[in-house]
Amino acid sequence: MRDQLREIIEYIKRKEIDYADGRYVESKTESITIKDGRLENLARNEGRGVGIRVLHNGCWGFASGSLIGSRDLKRLADKAIGIARASAVTRKAPATLAPVEPFQDAYFSPAEINPFTVPLDEKIDLLMRVDQALHRQPKVKVTESSMDFYRTEKIFCSTEDALIEQTIIESGAGYEATAVENGEAQKRSYPNSHRGDFRCAGYEFIKWLDLPGNAERVADEAAALLSAPPCPVTKADVVITGDQMALQVHESCGHPVELDRVLGTEISLAGGSFMTTDKLGNLKYGSNIVNIVQDATIPYALGSFGYDDEGVKASRTDIIRNGLFVGYLTSRETAKIVNAPPNGAMRADGWHSIPLIRMTNINLEPGNAGLDDLIADTKDGILLSTNKSWSIDDKRLNFQFGVEIAWQIKDGKITTMYKNPVYTGITPEFWNSCDAICSRDHWRIWGLPSCGKGEPMQSAHVAHGTSPARFRDIQVGVSR
Amino acid sequence: MIGRDKIVGLLKEVISKSRADSTEAVFTGTDYGLTRYANSYIHQNVADQNSNVAFKVAIDKKIGVAATNIFEKEALARACNDAIEIAERALPLPYFKGFARSAKYKRFNTYFDITADVTPARRAGAVKRICTKAERKGLIASGALSTSASEIAVVNSNGVAVYQPNTSCSINIIISSEDSSGYAQGLHRRFDKIDFSALADKALGKCLAARNPIELEPGKYDVVLEPVAVANLLEWLTFIAFTADPYHEKTSFLSGKRGKRVGVSGLSIYDDGLDTRGIAFPFDFEGVPKKRVFFIRNGLGGGPVHSLLTAAKYKTKTTGHGTPPGWSGGPVPLNVHVAPGKVPLARMMSSVRRGILVTRFHYINGFLDTPKALLTGMTRDGTFLVENGKVISGVKNLRFTESMVRAFGNIQGISKETDLVDTWWSDVGCISAPAMLIKDFNFSGKTEF
Numbered sequence: 039m040r041d042q043l044r045e046i047i048e049y050i051k052r053k054e055i056d057y058a059d060g061r062y063v064e065s066k067t068e069s070i071t072i073k074d075g076r077l078e079n080l081a082r083n084e085g086r087g088v089g090i091r092v093l094h095n096g097c098w099g100f101a102s103g104s105l106i107g108s109r110d111l112k113r114l115a116d117k118a119i120g121i122a123r124a125s126a127v128t129r130k131a132p133a134t135l136a137p138v139e140p141f142q143d144a145y146f147s148p149a150e151i152n153p154f155t156v157p158l159d160e161k162i163d164l165l166m167r168v169d170q171a172l173h174r175q176p177k178v179k180v181t182e183s184s185m186d187f188y189r190t191e192k193i194f195c196s197t198e199d200a201l202i203e204q205t206i207i208e209s210g211a212g213y214e215a216t217a218v219e220n221g222e223a224q225k226r227s228y229p230n231s232h233r234g235d236f237r238c239a240g241y242e243f244i245k246w247l248d249l250p251g252n253a254e255r256v257a258d259e260a261a262a263l264l265s266a267p268p269c270p271v272t273k274a275d276v277v278i279t280g281d282q283m284a285l286q287v288h289e290s291c292g293h294p295v296e297l298d299r300v301l302g303t304e305i306s307l308a309g310g311s312f313m314t315t316d317k318l319g320n321l322k323y324g325s326n327i328v329n330i331v332q333d334a335t336i337p338y339a340l341g342s343f344g345y346d347d348e349g350v351k352a353s354r355t356d357i358i359r360n361g362l363f364v365g366y367l368t369s370r371e372t373a374k375i376v377n378a379p380p381n382g383a384m385r386a387d388g389w390h391s392i393p394l395i396r397m398t399n400i401n402l403e404p405g406n407a408g409l410d411d412l413i414a415d416t417k418d419g420i421l422l423s424t425n426k427s428w429s430i431d432d433k434r435l436n437f438q439f440g441v442e443i444a445w446q447i448k449d450g451k452i453t454t455m456y457k458n459p460v461y462t463g464i465t466p467e468f469w470n471s472c473d474a475i476c477s478r479d480h481w482r483i484w485g486l487p488s489c490g491k492g493e494p495m496q497s498a499h500v501a502h503g504t505s506p507a508r509f510r511d512i513q514v515g516v517s518r
Numbered sequence: 519m520i521g522r523d524k525i526v527g528l529l530k531e532v533i534s535k536s537r538a539d540s541t542e543a544v545f546t547g548t549d550y551g552l553t554r555y556a557n558s559y560i561h562q563n564v565a566d567q568n569s570n571v572a573f574k575v576a577i578d579k580k581i582g583v584a585a586t587n588i589f590e591k592e593a594l595a596r597a598c599n600d601a602i603e604i605a606e607r608a609l610p611l612p613y614f615k616g617f618a619r620s621a622k623y624k625r626f627n628t629y630f631d632i633t634a635d636v637t638p639a640r641r642a643g644a645v646k647r648i649c650t651k652a653e654r655k656g657l658i659a660s661g662a663l664s665t666s667a668s669e670i671a672v673v674n675s676n677g678v679a680v681y682q683p684n685t686s687c688s689i690n691i692i693i694s695s696e697d698s699s700g701y702a703q704g705l706h707r708r709f710d711k712i713d714f715s716a717l718a719d720k721a722l723g724k725c726l727a728a729r730n731p732i733e734l735e736p737g738k739y740d741v742v743l744e745p746v747a748v749a750n751l752l753e754w755l756t757f758i759a760f761t762a763d764p765y766h767e768k769t770s771f772l773s774g775k776r777g778k779r780v781g782v783s784g785l786s787i788y789d790d791g792l793d794t795r796g797i798a799f800p801f802d803f804e805g806v807p808k809k810r811v812f813f814i815r816n817g818l819g820g821g822p823v824h825s826l827l828t829a830a831k832y833k834t835k836t837t838g839h840g841t842p843p844g845w846s847g848g849p850v851p852l853n854v855h856v857a858p859g860k861v862p863l864a865r866m867m868s869s870v871r872r873g874i875l876v877t878r879f880h881y882i883n884g885f886l887d888t889p890k891a892l893l894t895g896m897t898r899d900g901t902f903l904v905e906n907g908k909v910i911s912g913v914k915n916l917r918f919t920e921s922m923v924r925a926f927g928n929i930q931g932i933s934k935e936t937d938l939v940d941t942w943w944s945d946v947g948c949i950s951a952p953a954m955l956i957k958d959f960n961f962s963g964k965t966e967f
Contacts, residue, residue, distance in 0.1 A: 071846045077609040078827075081844035084599055087568065099638075100564040104587045121563045124638040127646045128559040158607040166609075174819035180767045184846075216769065221767040221889050295714070303556040305660035305692055309880065309898070312966075390566045427885040429917075431896040438894050438915055440886045458887055462963055493554055493662045494566075495942060507595035516894075516919045516962045517736075 039106070040203070043088070043195040046111040050092065051197050053119055057093040057135060059196040061347060062086070062106070063389035066189045068154060073182045075173065077104035080158070087389035090114050096132020127416040136380050138350050140200035145217040145344025148337050149207040149240030153187040156241045161185055164249060165213075171214040171253035180223075183213035184233050186487065188499075192347075200349040207341060209243045210236030210487055210497060213253070216259040224263035224457060226442055228252045229505065230281045230423050236340045236485030243338070259443060262455060269444050269459035271515030275419035275508060276461060277412060280466035280476075282441050283402060283504035284484035285425045290465040291330050292400040292500070294434035295357050295365070296383070296491075297372040299395075307493050309432025312465070313363060315376060321363040324469030327405050330358040332367055333503075334382060334398035340485030340501035341399035343385075348393055349456075350382035357400065361470070367395050381398065387496040394492045399483065401503030405475030409428040409506050412474050415449040420514055421445045421452060422459055438462040438516070461514045468509060476505035519634070519667060520547060520569070520589070522681040529571070529673040532594045538575035538582075538602050542617045544675035544803050544842050545571050547589075548945070549634070552664040553641040556872060558649040563638055569669075573601040574843040576617070579610040583843040613830040618805040620677045624792050628799060633685035633709040634667035641665065645690075648718040652693050657725055659718070661691040665709060668945045672805035680801050685709075688940045691717055692899055693725040697967070698912050700724025701877050701899035703746060705940045705948055707797065724900040728912030732903065736916060739932070740873030741959040742866065742904065747876045748948040750940035751893060751922060752787070752854055754884035759891055759922075760789070760813045761839075762828035765821065771891040772922050775819030781926030783817040784859055789851035791838065796853050796938060797948040799922065804840030811837045811851065816925070825849040827921050852947030859932030863953050866931040868907035870955065874916070875902040875909060891922035896965065917963035924960075931955035 039062045052059040064086040071079040088111060089102035099122030101114045172181040188208040195201050212234015214227040229235040229247055237243045278286065294311040298304060301315075313321065324330075329416040334342050334352035343352055348370055357365050366376060367383035372395065384393040413421070427440035444459035445452045481503055489498040529543040554562035571594055572585035582605030586597040611698035641663050652659035664687070671681040689712060690703040701722040704712040743751075757764075764770035772780065791799050791808030801807055804826050812820035824832070827839035828849055839849035867875070877900030886892040894917060903912045933953040941948055 069844065069846065076611055077581075078607050078611070079583070079844065079846040080574075081603050082579070082604060083572075083585040083844060084569070084597070085585075085587040086813070087587065098561070098563060100562070102565070103567040104569060104589075105567070117565055121565060121638045124559040124642040125553075125563045127639075127642045128555065128649055130557070130559045133561075158604065162607075162609060180763075180769070216767070218768050221768070221774075223767075223889055258535060301557075302658075302660060303554070303561045305553060305556050305694070306662045306690055390568055392562060392564050427883040427894065429881045429883040429894050429896065431915060431917070431965045432880045432898050433965070433967060435967075436896065436915075436963055438885075438919070438963065440894075460886065460919075464966070493562075493664070494550070494552060494564075517960075 040193050042108060042111060043193055046115055047195045047197055049112060050115050055092050055094045055119060057197055058091060059348060060088060060090045061389055062088050064191045065388060068187045070161055070165060071182065071184045072169050074180060075169050076292060087508055088114060089389045090118045090393050091392060092118040092122045093133060094119055095126055097122050097125035097129050098133060099125060100392040101357050103376060133371050134374060136373045138370060138380060140196065140198040140510060141345060141351060142201045144205040147206040147238040151241035153209045153241040154189060154284040165423060168213050168249050168253050171250055171259045175257035175261050177217040177219060177264060178215045178257045179218040185211040186233065194349050196349055202345045202349055204344050206238060207240055208236060208238050209240060210234050210485060211244050211249060213245060215257045215260045219262050219264045222264055222269060224260050226256045226260040227303055227424055228256045230484060235339045236487045238340055238342050241340045263443060263457045266455040266457040269456035269515050271517055273511050274514050275416055275510050275515065276512045277419060277421045277506055277508045279423040279506050280482055280504045281482065281484060282425050283507055284502035285428055287400055287402050287502045287504060288486060289430045290427055290434060290437055291357065292397040295367050296395040297368045300457055301372060308491055312433040312435050317363055318376060319364060322361055323358050323363040323466055323468065324361040325359045325472045327475055328358055328361045328469055329403040331401050331403060332381060332398050333401055336399050339399045339483045340499045341397060346382040346384045347383045347386045350380045353381045355381045367397065369395050385498060387498055391496045394496060396498040397489060397500040399501040399503060404478040404481040404505050407474045407476045409476050412476060413447055413452060416447045417449055417488040419447040421447055422461060435464050437465065449499040460516050461512055463512055471510045472507055473510055474508040480505040519683065520667060525669065525671045526673055526679050526681055527938045528591060530679065532598050533673060533675050536575060536598050538577050538605060540617050540675045541598065542574045543571055545671040548666055548668040550666040551638060551641060552662055553645050554662045555645045555649060556660040558653055558659045560642055560645055562919055571597065572843040573598045575601045575605050576614060577605045579612060579614045580608040581611060582608055582681040591657060592667050592846035607843060615830045617676055618678050618826060621807050623680060623800045623807050626794050626798060628707060629683035630685045630708045633687050633707065636665040636709050638813050641821045644714050648691055648714060650720045651722060655722060657722065658694045659697065661689065666945060669677050669731040672803065674805060678805035680805050682800060684945050686945050687712055688944055689717065691721040693721040695725055695729055696925065698725050698731060699899045700728060703940060705938045705944060727909060728900055728902065731912035731914045733914045733934055734916065736961045736963050738956045738958040738960055739938045740870055742870060742873060742875045743954045743956065745937035745951040745953055746878040746939050748856060748951040748954050749881055752949050752951065754893055755850050755891060755922065755942060758884045758888045760822055761849050762822045762832060763848050764888065766832050769888045771889055772813060772819050776821060778819050779817055780819045780928045781814050781817045781922060784856035784932055785814055785817050785926055785929055786856055787814045788812040789823055789853050790855055793855060796855060796950045797944060799946040802838045802840040803842045806836050806838040806840060808838040823851045829919045852943050855950040856952055858934045858936050860934055860953045861931050863933040863935050866933055866953065866955050867904065870904045872906045872914060875904050893922060914967055915965050916961040917943040918960060919962040920960045925956050929954055930957050930959045947949045
């Protein structure tokens with residue numbers, strides 16, 4: 039396929055365009071879902087196709103197709119050029135690209151055990167054992183456990199003579215138990231909600247998760263939540279665990295620093311951003327201890343890769359440094375606008391999708407606190423854990439998160455369990471109230487396999503390294 | 519477009535050679551184009567052609583699913599065999615009762631050349647006219663215009679062989695100023711039935727009316743929810759309340775409420791895939807004819823939608839809401855309608871002494887407390903203060919956190935006008951919604967714009 043792709047890029051070169059790239063992607067997925075002791079879904083999907091992106095007179099065109107014969111690809115190329123021409127009717131400033139080195143390279147994500155060669159029986163048996171353990175708690179009425187595996191092979195070829203081949207294997211698993219009683223339902227999940235935790239890794243990651251080892255605790259906590267008091271409506275100091283911090287970083291920092299949405303090109307769906315270009319280098323986003331980076335180079339993290347989908351090498355760059363907003367996630371086109379080198383954040387969720395600026399691994403850097411010390415140092419607070427719901431306004435200012443479980447912290451000790459906890463805030467006010475972040479001992483990368491963005495909607499695999507952190511005087515609960 | 523004969527013929531051939539007890543194949547093929555614009559220019563213009571065949575096979579009540587996007591005999595046979603291998607290693611589903619049997623299907627046209635033939639240039643031309651309107655007023659246009667032609671076929675070893683071609687056209691328009699924005703959207707199977715100019719004027723009018731927004735404190739307000747806002751709420755209920763598993767697992771607000779009051783008597787919400795006033799589609803992804811299902815009828819609780827599998831699981835009959843093989847979310851109502859009321863929207867508005875008019879909601883989440891159908895989300899692109907029946911000013915956006923059970927009991931009026939509102943499944947469905955007047959709707963927070 040590599041030669042076919044090179045051939046079609048050579049064909050496009052002769053058409054007097056500014057720039058073009060082609061991506062061949064072949065993907066394989068496997069998904070297993072056990073629900074209440076029944077294997078409800080066991081599916082494999084394979085697909086392949088080519089997407090061609092053309093910049094012609096400063097306007098973009100993109101065409102993709104599943105037919106990959108030589109004539110099909112020429113048709114696709116001509117279509118992409120035709121679309122770019124059509125786009126010119128509204129052209130303002132022509133799109134141009136920041137220069138990058140045209141790499142010729144290959145990248146393989148690290149994986150010790152190919153998940154697609156692990157027998158299905160073994161995977162099903164593991165999930166069934168989890169399911170049985172969850173159902174030992176009589177108040178747990180609904181259980182769901184799942185595994186998902188992805189293998190993606192990509193070839194990228196551009197008119198600038200880049201030629202990059204990548205093979206990425208991703209694995210993830212998780213489960214949830216729902217206790218139901220008297221018209222009320224309470225859920226606990228492991229290792230995280232929303233189908234668990236995911237990494238660029240093989241089946242060794244599934245083994246490392248120790249799924250059965252946490253099932254009893256998860257089921258018991260779901261049952262206990264039924265009789266727990268509701269989380270009070272109050273202002274409180276909150277300690278947020280790493281799993282929920284991952285989504286906090288995702289929604290209130292990761293998305294708003296995507297430079298395409300800052301520049302308005304996501305308005306039609308997800309909205310804009312309050313972190314406008316005039317705030318770069320000026321906005322005190324968080325307290326001095328808040329440091330957030332994008333880092334696509336971390337081995338095994340779900341948002342890691344060798345090169346993004348316009349051939350830019352994976353990198354690590356600062357987003358928030360000592361509380362100050364200093365960097366965006368960029369593409370080659372948008373990086374020029376902020377006079378920065380592109381940091382390799384353009385990714386597509388398949389051959390059929392145009393690359394967009396997506397999160398990589400957006401990480402809250404660890405601080406110095408120990409978790410026990412942090413709790414001991416909190417006189418009157420609430421410990422919040424595991425995401426249940428998420429919502430944020432279209433400029434990423436007002437957010438509200440629901441979490442699965444909370445506990446009162448009284449005089450440095452964890453006491454009463456609370457159900458239905460919710461907290462809300464305004465992004466910069468919230469991050470400026472951060473006065474403690476736990477150390478690297480508590481830091482972990484959380485993989486999120488379904489970050490939605492774009493039209494048509496694309497689902498990206500991203501990750502967030504976080505550790506528990508404390509925020510002062512936060513609104514908890516919602517008046518109704 | 520590949521066409522019925524080739525699709526059904528090839529799938530029948532592959533199925534005839536399957537060694538499974540029973541075999542089902544679902545074909546979905548799309549020729550899709552989307553023109554996306556922002557800052558009054560086209561920044562993304564794409565076309566995609568793809569097809570996918572998913573095989574679901576059963577062996578001794580064990581199910582396996584495998585899919586491929588290579589529409590060639592050998593690749594299809596490979597996928598079918600892969601599904602068989604998976605089924606052989608799967609665990610039996612004791613309640614599985616087999617795939618669909620051939621039935622009578624309502625026939626109606628869902629494919630229109632005028633949409634299928636739309637070129638990128640034609641889409642770009644429509645977008646240019648919208649941008650020009652905005653720029654003449656010193657405003658900015660953003661949005662997306664998409665057209666698609668698709669084919670869906672379900673073939674199985676019980677003799678089901680159904681095929682339906684479809685077209686769909688969808689547009690959303692956001693017109694923005696420095697301190698306000700306005701929204702309009704349109705959806706139809708025919709490109710020529712969408713009045714782009716009128717929609718642009720609507721978004722533009724909202725944007726101008728919302729300028730210099732005032733800040734309101736959170737609290738309870740009477741609200742007029744326009745059709746898009748109503749549909750935004752319902753989209754969440756389709757997943758957390760109107761489908762089989764949540765209903766039977768008692769996590770839906772409708773669980774145990776059949777025949778009991780769950781809303782005002784004027785409220786009826788139902789799914790009807792055969793109602794051609796919506797984006798109708800005659801059968802589900804299991805090849806079962808669609809049936810009308812009432813979730814709420816005259817304010818009383820109804821039942822959920824079912825697929826063959828959930829119907830067998832809960833000992834009832836399928837309602838024709840099966841989803842494609844491999845989809846783990848169970849059946850989904852894709853053609854939700856809220857029955858219109860008798861009051862014109864203008865008269866409904868005139869009855870509001872003090873309230874908030876909401877054009878649409880943003881980023882709703884319904885996982886807070888599903889038995890109470892507690893949703894939260896933000897207003898967006900046109901939120902207004904209404905006093906004595908008149909729009910007084912734009913309002914900075916607010917966060918709502920409200921139980922739909924409470925809201926449905928507080929409905930004061932349902933408009934006679936309805937809109938078709940786009941969803942992510944707009945090839946095969948949408949939400950048809952009127953506007954609603956609801957008293958004491960809970961706004962729990964505010965933002966800065």
